[in-house]
Amino acid sequence: MPLLTVACAVLLNADGHVLVTDRPAGKDMAGLWEFPGGKLEPLESPEAALVRELQEELGIETSPACLSPCGFASWSYEKVNLLLLAFAIRRWRGTPVPREGQRMQWVPVNGLFRLDMPPADRPLLGQIAAIL
Numbered sequence: 001m002p003l004l005t006v007a008c009a010v011l012l013n014a015d016g017h018v019l020v021t022d023r024p025a026g027k028d029m030a031g032l033w034e035f036p037g038g039k040l041e042p043l044e045s046p047e048a049a050l051v052r053e054l055q056e057e058l059g060i061e062t063s064p065a066c067l068s069p070c071g072f073a074s075w076s077y078e079k080v081n082l083l084l085l086a087f088a089i090r091r092w093r094g095t096p097v098p099r100e101g102q103r104m105q106w107v108p109v110n111g112l113f114r115l116d117m118p119p120a121d122r123p124l125l126g127q128i129a130a131i132l
């Protein structure tokens with residue numbers, strides 16, 4: 001199966017809460033909570049992809065220098081092997097506002113374990129808890 005690389009953000013606010021958005025109706029895994037981000041375009045670096053996706057999905061400005069690798073997960077879905085690269089981000093410009101019809105919430109890291117998330121995300125949660 002093809003390998004699909006996805007970069008996602010663990011946006012941490014001053015309270016130590018993490019931003020999650022839900023997958024809009026009509027997409028695979030609709031309704032599940034996920035970390036904002038998305039697929040790399042051809043020849044795009046993970047960092048550039050994530051900066052672009054955060055602008056498109058939430059209207060916030062970040063830069064590769066603000067991205068700190070904080071974990072990865074690997075999961076075989078039906079048609080792809082997903083490699084999910086997570087970056088912690090503590091500083092950005094602007095206020096996140098969902099721009100693609102997603103719902104959004106800030107949750108304490110402990111609260112992530114109680115959310116319905118894609119199976120690929122599970123192994124990331126302990127890694128995120130460890131960096132706080």
Ligand SMILES: Nc1nc2c([nH]c(=O)n2[C@H]2C[C@H](O)[C@@H](COP(=O)(O)OP(=O)(O)OP(=O)(O)O)O2)c(=O)[nH]1
Nearest residue numbers: 006008027034035036037038039082084118120121
């Ligand atoms: N952004 C993000 N994607 C995740 C997470 N967990 C997880 O399994 N994924 C999967 C879902 C998708 O198959 C893929 C992300 O792709 P994407 O967001 O660029 O694209 P999509 O499938 O939502 O929609 P499309 O752009 O293809 O229409 O990674 C996560 O926490 N964040």
